[in-house]
Amino acid sequence: MTEALDGRVAIVTGASRGIGKSIALELASAGARVACFATRKANASDVVDAIVAQGGEALAIGCRVENSHEVTEAFEEVSDVLGPVDLLVNNAGVSNPMMTLEMTEENWDQHMNVNCKSVFLCSQAAARQMKGRRGGNIVNIGSILGRNAFPATLGYCASKAAVDHMTRVMAIEWARYGIRVNCIVPGYIRTELIDQLQRDGKLEIADLERRTPQRRLGSGSDIAKAVRFVASDDAGFMTGEAVVVDGGWSAFGYYQSK
Secondary structure (H helix, E strand, O other): OOOOOOOOOEEEOOOOOOHHHHHOOOOOOOOOOEEEEEEEHHHHHHHHHHHHHHOEEEEEOOOOOOOHHHHHHHHHHHHOOOOOOOOEEEEEOOOOOHHHHHOHHHHHHHHHHHHHHHHHHHHHHHHHHHOOOOOOEEEEEEOOOOOOOOEEHHHHHHHHHHHHHHHHHHHHHHHOOOEEEEEEEEOOOOHHHHHHHHHOOOOOOOHHHOOHHHOEEEEEHHHHHHHHHHHHHHHHHOOEEEEEEEOOOOOOOOOOOO
């Protein structure tokens, strides 16, 4: 089985840390030239330096992916420097838990803009470049919370559910242009965000591990390797699909206290 992405131009949004950083490093190791998007260009410098140190090619791009003007400019810059995009990974996201009765309009807008609107804007920009070349690949990063209801996560759950369904709509529209669109659906992944939520008292990592049949949280590498496969030619007949990578969380229907 080959998963080589030699010479392909990849864009990863939210690439400065966590899952996005792992994805950027994984794609670079497969031979892709990676544009690392972050809210500020400086935030992506570490991952770019790591890719270059390993002999890869990478570019740091500052872009608020929920802003159409900035998205247009960012995609133009990538095309000018690295070439037209072959692979887009829509990873940028935000989670700000708040109970629904106390939830603000700003909280709702933040989730929908960063987690959902950005997927529309970036996918549209990528597809416009891919269409004329009759080929391309878009991988959206969803969440098990887009399929399972959790308290204090209305905005996050709604936005990730939208990403799941947007994947299917884009896939059936753009298949005629040779563009594949799929979604990776992570479970709980050990990232800086999870650690911060535990420090804030909003979750307990031990409880999440106990609830997961594999008895561990996922790693960024677990998700990055799934992205690499879905982006490769080995998944060439896969489009409009959502691949759940959650250590058995979604499949588990039994209460387990120990």
